[in-house]
Amino acid sequence: MMKEETIHLINLATGYHDKKGTTVITNNINACLYNGELTCLLGPNGAGKSTLLKTLTAFLPPVRGEIIIEHKPLCEYSDSELSRVIGVVLTEKLAINNMSVDELVGMGRSPYTGFWGRMDNHDREVVDEAISLVGIEHLRGRMIQTLSDGERQKVMIAKALAQETPIIFLDEPTAFLDYPSKVEIMQLLQKLARDRNKTVFQSTHDLELALQIADKIWLLDKSHGLTVGSPEDLSLNGDMSVYFHREGVDFDMETGLFRIAHDMRHRITLEGSGSRANMVKKGLARHGITTISEHEPGLHFIKVERDNYYLDNKPYSSIDTLLEAVVNLVNKIDGIDTKLST
Amino acid sequence: MSRSKTVILMIVLAVTIILFFILNLLLGSVEIPMSDILGILIGQDNDNTIWTNIVLKSRLPQAATAAMAGAGLAVSGLLMQTVFRNPLAGPSVLGISSGASLGVACVVLVSGSVGGMALSKLGVIGEVTITLSAVVGSLLIMALIAFVAQKVRGNVTLLIMGVMIGYIANAIIGVLKFFSAEEDIRAYVIWGLGSFSRVSGGQTTVFIVLMCLLLPTAFFLIKTLNLLLLGDSYxxxxxxxxxxxxxxxxxxxxxxxxxxxxxxxxxxxxxxxxPHICRGLFHTSNHATILPASLLGGASLALLCNLIARMPGFEGALPVNSVTALVGAPVVMWVLFDKRKNEV
Structure with missing residues (x-):
């Protein structure tokens, strides 16, 4: 399928009006969103992610500039037209009791139903399809208030699907979810973008996941404004590290992911390879110990074999006990030598 | 809840209305046999003109008024709870009842001290004036609330505004009372007690026709109400x-x-x-069900309350407001308890 530009932002400035006048939050945004793609909006708290998202969904008027949605300016859409073009999933928790999942997903059909809100056979089919796409058939009869956060989020995504809009905006859909649920929701969104050719745009704080799964990343920051690109390009040209540079966080060019920068104060020799050796390495890094592969006179050494870990030829059955022994060594000599020497 | 269960419950509610309506006609301080009541209702001449008068001019209008008023209040309460997304919203909470009281107080109390004649002595004209002043008073407060609703964002803010407006209205009423003649105050206090029996004769017909016009308009709002449940943004x-x-x-x-x-x-x-009782019965928030349910439930409960207020032995001693409070207050407490678990 051809990728087409669905949303085009021209010199957009976001912000809000109040009694004191106009506050501009982000200026000069020029960017596009494409169908068939999952785009993630990343940025620190207070960067203006929510304001941008609210502006794109027409909850807030733009301060300046234009938003073109499917070749037509956003301001020219009527409420009911817009409800067939943009579907939203928000962070606010629904305060409804006694409404079944089925009924809630059915609410997504409101823009298409008549005066009384009655659903016809076609509406029912669309709802069924949305429910099965998101994989929540087993929740159908359940009441909203009995669902977990992850389940509720899926129901809201199904609602947005039932709305049959080419564009779906999501405001931090993975917030408050456990890790597997975060992954599940992200994968679901990517699948929807791919299979249904929808334009999916979400704000998120889940950097790692976004970098692995998003087609495009929008980086938003108060001082740098908006930067757009694929996760890979942004990694290579250093934009990622600029945006998220903090004490104690390193951007790993090799994996294109972030990792915690440990303060390395000691060295030790590590013999062995494979995942076990990597895990030992990771554990040591946590204690501020870096590893080298060569033997050096005066340096302690760890050997990793199939079933055991050896510190100076003494066996340990788990990484935990091994680390304990190493840390003991470090504490004994701390402040005397930067090397782990015998 | 399955469709058939919902339908059965609706029918049960409708049956209770008929049952309580008949009991309202049957029970009272004067004992009238069932057969005579039926005869009077279908227009047969009864030898006992007192009985005819009691049934046609007192019990029948009172029962009809109770049913209509109950339905109207329940539907109105449901709409308010949905639009303000607050389970404790109700006609009295938003100051609209107080607005009506203020309207009545203005006319009843001021007419006496300014016009030099007590309105309470004017009979039919007085009644009509009281009715009109109540409508004007509550509509004014309602317009004020609707205006405030456009200005303030939070539903809770609006609710507090309503309560405050109610206080102001009551304060003004207090001042008016101070300057009024004693018999006017008594007339106002009697109105303020609330009763389904105050409406009589042609007024009953007017009231019933008005309600028959107003209640169906609420049904046009079913889709809107359901959408409002999702919150403003959605x-x-x-x-x-x-x-x-x-x-x-x-x-x-x-x-x-x-x-x-x-x-x-x-x-x-x-x-x-x-509305809370109906939500509890039907286990749904869908207005396609809960709106007709509230209408039927309101009519039924109002008839029951009127029946209790008129129980032999209580005659006139028990204002209908005491009965509705006795029934309603525990429901509010139950909602508050339930709220700790999951509601709101």
Whole structure:
């Protein structure tokens, strides 16, 4: 399928009006969103992610500039037209009791139903399809208030699907979810973008996941404004590290992911390879110990074999006990030598 | 809840209305045999003109008024709870009943001290004036609330505004009372007790016709109400014009309360309690079910309350407001307890 530009932002400035006048939050945004793609909006708290998202969904008027949605300016859409073009999933928790999942997903059909809100056979089919796409058939009869956060989020995504809009905006859909649920929701969104050719745009704080799964990343920051690109390009040209540079966080060019920068104060020799050796390495890094592969006179050494870990030829059955022994060594000599020497 | 269960429950509610209606005709301080009542109702001449008068001029209008007023208050309470997304919203909470009281107080109390004649002595003209002043008073407050609703964002803020407006109205009434003649104050206090029996003769017909026109308009709002349940942002995204929707729903419920209060005085707790009882019975928030359910439930409960207030032995001693409070207050407490678990 051809990728087409669905949303085009021209010199957009976001912000809000109040009694004191106009506050501009982000200026000069020029960017596009494409169908068939999952785009993630990343940025620190207070960067203006929510304001941008609210502006794109027409909850807030733009301060300046234009938003073109499917070749037509956003301001020219009527409420009911817009409800067939943009579907939203928000962070606010629904305060409804006694409404079944089925009924809630059915609410997504409101823009298409008549005066009384009655659903016809076609509406029912669309709802069924949305429910099965998101994989929540087993929740159908359940009441909203009995669902977990992850389940509720899926129901809201199904609602947005039932709305049959080419564009779906999501405001931090993975917030408050456990890790597997975060992954599940992200994968679901990517699948929807791919299979249904929808334009999916979400704000998120889940950097790692976004970098692995998003087609495009929008980086938003108060001082740098908006930067757009694929996760890979942004990694290579250093934009990622600029945006998220903090004490104690390193951007790993090799994996294109972030990792915690440990303060390395000691060295030790590590013999062995494979995942076990990597895990030992990771554990040591946590204690501020870096590893080298060569033997050096005066340096302690760890050997990793199939079933055991050896510190100076003494066996340990788990990484935990091994680390304990190493840390003991470090504490004994701390402040005397930067090397782990015998 | 399955469709058939819902239908059965609706029928049960309708049957209770008929049952309580008949009991309202049957029971009272004067004992009239069932066969005579039926005869009077279908227009047969009865030898006992007192019986005819009691049934046709007292019990029948009172029962019809109770049923209509209960339905109106319950529907109005449901609309308010949905539009303000607050389970404790109700006609009296938003100051609309107080508005009606203020209107009545202005006319009843001021006419005596300014015009030099007690309105309470004027008979039919007095009654009509009281009714009109209540409608004007509550509609004014409702317009004020609707205006405030457009300005303030939070529903809770609006609710507090309503309560404050109620306090102000009561304060003004207090001042008016101070300057009024004693018999005017008594007339006002009697109106303020709330009663389904104050409406009589042609007024009953007017009241019933008004309610028959107003109640169906609420049904036009079913889709809007369901969307409002989702919260402003989701509702807007689904194509609802929030401001217009809120205005429509507030106006509809405001007019309902105004008319009921004008004819029956401020009847407390029915509007607040009935929607909760219905939600508990039907296990749904869908207005396609809960709106007709509240209408039927309101009528039924009002008839029951009227019946209790008129129980032999109580005659006149027990104002209907005491009964509705007795039924409604525990419901509010139950909602508050339940709220700790999951509601709101």
């Amino acid at each position: 509702a807007r995204n689904l194509g609802l014009n929030i401001k217009r929707a809120r205005l429509l729903v507030i106006s509809c419920s405001g007019v309902l309360v105004a008319v009921v209060t004008a004819y029956c005085g401020p009847v407390v707790f029915l509007g607040l309690a009935v």
